[in-house]
Amino acid sequence: MADDSHERGFRNARGRQRPDVRRSGNRSRSASRPAERRREGDPARRAAYDVMRAVERGAYANLELPRILRNAGLTGRDAAFATELTYGAIRMHGLYDPVIELAAGRPVGQIDPPVLATARLGVHQLLGMRVPPHAAASETVALARSVNGAGAAGFVNAVLRRASERSREEWVAEVTAGRERADALAVEYSHPVWVVRALRSALLGHGASDAEAVDADLVGLLAADNDPPRVSLVARPGLADVGELLEAGAEASELSPVGAVLPGGDPASIAAVRQTRAAVQDEGSQLLALALAAAHVDDVGDEGEQWLDLCAGPGGKSALLAVLAQQQGAVLFANEVSEHRTELVRSTLRAAIDAGAEVMIGTGDGRDLGQEEPDTYDRVLVDAPCTGLGALRRRPEARWRRSASDVSDLAALQRELLTSAIDATRPGGVIGYATCSPHLAETTTVVADVLGGRSDVVQEDARPLFRDARGAQVDGLGDGPSVQLWPHLHGTDAMFFALIRKTAP
Known part of the structure; x- marks a missing residue:
């Protein structure tokens, strides 16, 4: 007889029933007494809760989640479920919090943070995942009972019951009604409103849109920020090739000649990744390093070129450059x-160094290097610290940790670093200025301000250096001479790149 136990019992992390029953003849009964049922949330939801609380204390989800999954022994579907739940609840709480406020009848500021974290997890299952409503509610209430207490569990149950009464579309209409357009988009797509406005200006300023299309293009960009990114891999030339990654189950990148995309599974299961001959790296970052390496350099001497990565940590671009x-x-x-990040660079470059790449790794303030070593380097990369608005897909908490007031301080640092990089470059050499942000104040404005005060530099068109896997110039790079990549157009982080040549004094 076929076992029909899947029609009964508790539900696992994905909301599916599991056969936690005992059988005796044609009768079945629960494996536990009613009073003992669902006193604790399942391990996947508990892992998501623990990550969310750690992020609230300052941790990074992409670093915290793998550790918690390992400690909980979660793999496969349960690990994937925990990841989707964690990232979605963190990323989308700009939409979920107004829903929770209406369902709870109070501002979220009056809800204890641990209870609010649990409620966000439940609402994401209802409005952002494919979990059946009764499973989302029962499992989340069990989690609340375990981590927040019985009283909080009742509150969470009431909130989720109210939240389940409407569809996502109905809730979006409710919580955005009467708002100005930027505010409405900020809520619907869960971005701070200042980020929405900055991205709209960036689309126009980088030539990715025009006045007629910008509103639709902005929606496409905001939606892309909320899509989980593909796992992009780089085969570091001379250490691994794309074919090795394909044999391990990856698919060839259409964008990067040294890239591949992993449709599923753990990248660490691939030997080349474990051995740092290959790595997880956004295709935009790959193209950026390839472009700098391909740029023409004037009057190279017999001793060969010297390259500099001015802000090398944690080392992904450095490893490809090496x-x-x-x-x-x-x-x-x-x-x-910093010493800590220097050690990360050293670890990331281990395979390249072992294979004979000549690499010198040092710790120091990049703003001083131009004065300490003037007119020295042939190629310099300035991958400047920035707001990270181009990587919101990968870092779910990033959009909530930055504010508009951060931009001016970062832009001042970026100007100093670019100035130092130019000073450190010899005449005839090139500088690549890059940010993982499309914000105009961090990109074209920085370049214009620094170059406007100098007579020994010229900006060149970087677009011909960005070649896809077929060798053709990548489409949609903007009006030039700088390059701007986009999640909704290229499937990459929103990387900016400007190529600057130092001329004779």
Whole structure:
């Protein structure tokens, strides 16, 4: 007889029933007494809750989640469920909090943070995932009973019951009614309103949209920020090739000639990734490093080129530059401002160094290097610290940790770093200025301000250097001479890149 136990029992992390029953002849009964049922949430939801609370204390979800999953022994579907739940609840709470306020009849500021975290997890299951409503409610209430207490569990149950009475579309209409357009988009797509306005200006300023299309394009960009990114891999030339990644189950990238995309599974299961011959790296970052390596440099001497990564941590771009430099007979100098991040760079570059790449790794303030080593380097990358508005897909908490007031301080630092990089570059050499942000104040404005005060530099068109896997120039890079990539157009982080050549004094 076929076992029909899946029609009964408790529900697992994905809302599906599991056969937690005992059988005796044709009768079945629960494995536990009624008073003992669902006193604790399932491990996947508990892992998501623990990550959310850690993020509230300042942790980073992409670092905290793998550790908690390992400790809980979660793999496969349960790990995937916990990941989707965690990232979605953190990313989308700008929409979920107004829903919770209406369902609870009080502002979220009056709800204890641990209870609010549980409620956000439940609402995300109802409005953002494919979990059946009764499973989302029962499992989340069980979690609340375990981590928040019996009284809080009743409150969470009431909130979720109210939240389940309407569809996502109905709730969006309710919580955005009467709002100005930017505010309404900020709520619906769960971005701070200042970010919505900055991204709209960036689409126009970088030539990715015009006045007629910008509102629709902005919606596309905001929606792309909320889509979980693909796992992009880089095969570091000379250490691994794309074919090795394909044999391990990846698919070839259409955008990067050294890239691949992993449709599912753990990247660490691939030997080349474990051995740092390959790595997880956004395709936009790959293209940026390839572009700098491909730029023409004037009057190279017999001693070969010297390359500098001015802000190297944590080392992903440095590792790609190191093997590209090795292929061109150059040496790479990787500089990082903190000892901790310097150690991350050293670890990331281990395979390249073991394979013979000539790399010098040091710790120091990049703003001083131009004066300390003037007219020294042939190629310099300035991957400047920034707001990270281009990587909101990957870092769910990032949009909530930055404010508009951060931009001016970061832009001042970016100007100093770019100035130092130019000073450190010899005449005839090139500088690549990059940010993982499309914000105009961090990108074109920084470049214009620094170059406007100098007579020894010229900005060149970087677009021809961005070549896809077929060797063709990448489409949709903007009006030039700088390059701006976009999540909704290229499937990459919103990387900015400007190519600057230092001329004779």
